[in-house]
Amino acid sequence: xxxxxxxxxxxxxxxxxxxxxxxxxxxxxxxxxxxxxxxxxxxxxxxxxxxxxxxxxxxxxxxxxxxxxxxxxxxxxxxxxxxxxxxxxxxxxxxxxxxxxxxxxxxxxxxxxxxxxxxxxxxxxxxxxxxxxxxxxxxxxxxxxxxxxxxxxxxxxxxxxxxxxxxxxxxxxxxxxxxxxxxxxxxxxxxxxxxxxxxxxxxxxxxxxxxxxxxxxxxxxxxxxxxxxxxxxxxxxxxxxxxxxxxxxxxxxxxxxxxxxxxxxxxxxxxxxxxxxxxxxxxxxxxxxxxxxxxxxxxxxxxxxxxxxxxxxxxxxxxxxxxxxxxxxxxxxxxxxxxxxxxxxxxxxxxxxxxxxxxxxxxxxxxxxxxxxxxxxxxxxxxxxxxxxxxxxxxxxxxxxxxxxxxxxxxxxxxxxxxxxxxxxxxxxxxxxxxxxxxxxxxxxxxxxxxxxxxxxxxxxxxxxxxxxxxxxxxxxxxxxxxxxxxxxxxxxxxxxxxxxxxxxxxxxxxxxxxxxxxxxxxxxxxxx
Numbered sequence: 054x055x056x057x058x059x060x061x062x063x064x065x066x067x068x069x070x071x072x073x074x075x076x077x078x079x080x081x082x083x084x085x086x087x088x089x090x091x092x093x094x095x096x097x098x099x100x101x102x103x104x105x106x107x108x109x110x111x112x113x114x115x116x117x118x119x120x121x122x123x124x125x126x127x128x129x130x131x132x133x134x135x136x137x138x139x140x141x142x143x144x145x146x147x148x149x150x151x152x153x154x155x156x157x158x159x160x161x162x163x164x165x166x167x168x169x170x171x172x173x174x175x176x177x178x179x180x181x182x183x184x185x186x187x188x189x190x191x192x193x194x195x196x197x198x199x200x201x202x203x204x205x206x207x208x209x210x211x212x213x214x215x216x217x218x219x220x221x222x223x224x225x226x227x228x229x230x231x232x233x234x235x236x237x238x239x240x241x242x243x244x245x246x247x248x249x250x251x252x253x254x255x256x257x258x259x260x261x262x263x264x265x266x267x268x269x270x271x272x273x274x275x276x277x278x279x280x281x282x283x284x285x286x287x288x289x290x291x292x293x294x295x296x297x298x299x300x301x302x303x304x305x306x307x308x309x310x311x312x313x314x315x316x317x318x319x320x321x322x323x324x325x326x327x328x329x330x331x332x333x334x335x336x337x338x339x340x341x342x343x344x345x346x347x348x349x350x351x352x353x354x355x356x357x358x359x360x361x362x363x364x365x366x367x368x369x370x371x372x373x374x375x376x377x378x379x380x381x382x383x384x385x386x387x388x389x390x391x392x393x394x395x396x397x398x399x400x401x402x403x404x405x406x407x408x409x410x411x412x413x414x415x416x417x418x419x420x421x422x423x424x425x426x427x428x429x430x431x432x433x434x435x436x437x438x439x440x441x442x443x444x445x446x447x448x449x450x451x452x453x454x455x456x457x458x459x460x461x462x463x464x465x466x467x468x469x470x471x472x473x474x475x476x477x478x479x480x481x482x483x484x485x486x487x488x489x490x491x492x493x494x495x496x497x498x499x500x501x502x503x504x505x506x507x508x509x510x511x512x513x514x515x516x517x518x519x520x521x522x523x524x525x526x527x528x529x530x531x532x533x534x535x536x537x538x539x540x541x542x543x544x545x546x547x548x549x550x551x552x553x554x555x556x557x558x559x560x561x562x563x564x565x566x567x568x569x570x571x572x573x574x575x576x577x578x579x580x581x582x
């Protein structure tokens with residue numbers, strides 16, 4: 054027990070001592086912290102005082118700088134104001150001086166005007182006085198004239214009109230021959246001068262322009278790579294050559310000429326289609342009816358492009374803007390490249406007429422552009438006269454009217470076939486047309502008459518109902534007529550052939566005989582899809 058008590062007491066004593074030591078240590082730590090806090094507060098107060106002093110000093114500096122700036126701005130403003138006032142005073146003095154000078158000039162002008170007006174009034178008064186004196190003098194002269202005339206009439210015994218008649222009669226008797234001779238001389242001189250000037254003008258225009266002559270024929274040649282191709286062109290039982298002749302309206306002549314085939318036909322367009330189609334077939338190598346139809350269609354499309362290009366080239370050559378002309382009319386103009394008139398190429402003839410018309414218009418002071426354009430389109434009717442009824446001047450007039458040309462320009466198509474054109478431009482185009490056709494070698498009547506006969510044959514046969522196509526071949530010795538199978542029967546074909554033959558005999562003149570062949574073909578097409 055004593056030991057346990059001793060241990061217990063020792064524990065209690067140790068605990069008390071530890072508590073006392075901890076309390077003493079805590080007080081020491083608290084005292085040290087309080088001391089440090091007081092130091093921190095002192096430092097903070099000192100810093101706050103320093104910052105207040107710095108802020109007050111900065112504030113004073115800013116206020117001083119603002120007062121300095123304000124004073125400087127006021128000084129600058131005062132200087133500018135004083136400068137503006139001085140400038141205003143000087144400008145005011147300048148304007149006042151100018152105003153005084155203007156007032157002085159106005160006063161001087163007003164003084165001179167008043168002096169002039171006064172002088173004018175004085176002169177007017179003098180003129181009125183002179184006028185009255187002149188009127189009085191005139192009245193006196195008139196009275197003296199009447200008195201002298203009355204005395205003259207009484208002495209001569211005739212009136213004024215009678216005396217004039219006697220005077221004119223005597224002049225007429227004595228001077229009639231001289232006057233007529235003078236008039237004839239003046240007329241002769243005028244005619245000689247006019248004719249000389251006209252000849253000089255025409256020769257000048259012709260000397261400025263010259264073109265080559267065109268010799269056209271009714272046949273076209275196609276070169277073959279070898280003679281073996283002739284058999285392929287003819288085809289089995291002649292089906293290929295028959296298809297070519299049927300679709301083109303031309304005759305293919307295959308003779309002993311080596312490596313060559315002759316295409317015969319009066320229409321240059323048809324010959325060109327046949328030639329191009331045949332060249333395409335020779336290049337492709339496959340010659341059969343179906344390929345022939347495709348080649349002919351492609352040839353027609355290619356020829357249409359060439360026609361349009363030929364029309365554009367003609368416009369460019371003459372300096373006429375292509376966009377100003379309708380593309381359809383340009384294509385119609387290009388068709389003239391494959392049209393001949395008396396052996397003369399019509400497109401080249403039209404370009405030549407346009408150039409000559411422009412040159413003469415410059416010399417005569419006429420409308421150059423109108424003459425040039427009228428000369429180019431004066432034969433436009435010949436491009437479609439195969440397909441339309443009527444003469445080519447009226448057809449050309451209608452075509453130009455349709456495409457919006459002016460009446461004066463459309464008239465050129467008719468004027469070049471009139472005896473006395475009503476406008477100066479019409480006379481110029483007519484003269485240029487005659488000059489172009491009258492040049493040596495420009496035209497040949499024989500070829501034109503031949504082509505006209507072939508055209509008349511086709512037109513005569515195409516006038517019957519049921520006729521689809523008509524082609525004159527073998528130099529006009531045969532007419533092939535393709536009919537519509539749904540309209541013309543086999544029995545009616547015989548009667549149609551006789552009717553066409555009788556019509557040709559009654560209406561046309563031709564050498565020898567003309568064979569009429571009716572071709573009736575039924576073609577049925579269907580597609581397997």
